[in-house]
Amino acid sequence: QTILVLNGPNLGRLGTREPEVYGAETLADIGAQLEASAPELTIDLRQTDDEAELISWIHEAVDRRLPVVLNPAAFTHYSYALRDAAAQLKQAGVPLVEVHLSNPHTRETFRHSSVISGVATGVIAGFGAESYRLAVDWIQRSLG
Numbered sequence: 001q002t003i004l005v006l007n008g009p010n011l012g013r014l015g016t017r018e019p020e021v022y023g024a025e026t027l028a029d030i031g032a033q034l035e036a037s038a039p040e041l042t043i044d045l046r047q048t049d050d051e052a053e054l055i056s057w058i059h060e061a062v063d064r065r066l067p068v069v070l071n072p073a074a075f076t077h078y079s080y081a082l083r084d085a086a087a088q089l090k091q092a093g094v095p096l097v098e099v100h101l102s103n104p105h106t107r108e109t110f111r112h113s114s115v116i117s118g119v120a121t122g123v124i125a126g127f128g129a130e131s132y133r134l135a136v137d138w139i140q141r142s143l144g
């Protein structure tokens with residue numbers, strides 16, 4: 001079983017980007033941890049700074065019926081286009097777990113709302129790289 005682990009803008013900078021907020025691990029480190037913790041799954045980890053590319057990956061997940069772990073990064077807070085893409089996962093009954101490294105609710109006001117959460121199966125935020133691991137664990141268990 002393949003799981004798409006999709007990451008939005010600036011997440012390719014993890015490791016050097018505000019480590020006190022986002023942790024010292026790089027996205028590659030997170031991917032390696034996920035692979036180690038779920039060896040029977042294929043973790044297809046991707047990152048883009050481009051909204052159109054991220055939307056095209058969600059379309060791919062809908063068409064291939066692949067569960068998605070999504071850190072939409074700043075798109076969380078304003079991308080109705082990404083939400084409309086994610087709504088198609090919900091329509092198709094494909095699991096979508098929204099993840100955040102930080103807990104956005106403890107931060108600036110603009111981070112307190114997510115336009116994605118309303119179409120996500122669930123949301124995990126505030127546990128650093130562990131947020132991803134928890135999301136993958138849940139998907140794995142829900143697949144049975």
Ligand code: DQA
Nearest residue numbers: 071073074100101102104111
């Ligand atoms: C983030 C939180 C967002 O507010 C921010 O724009 C990010 C990362 C997180 O993982 O904590 O880029 O999604």
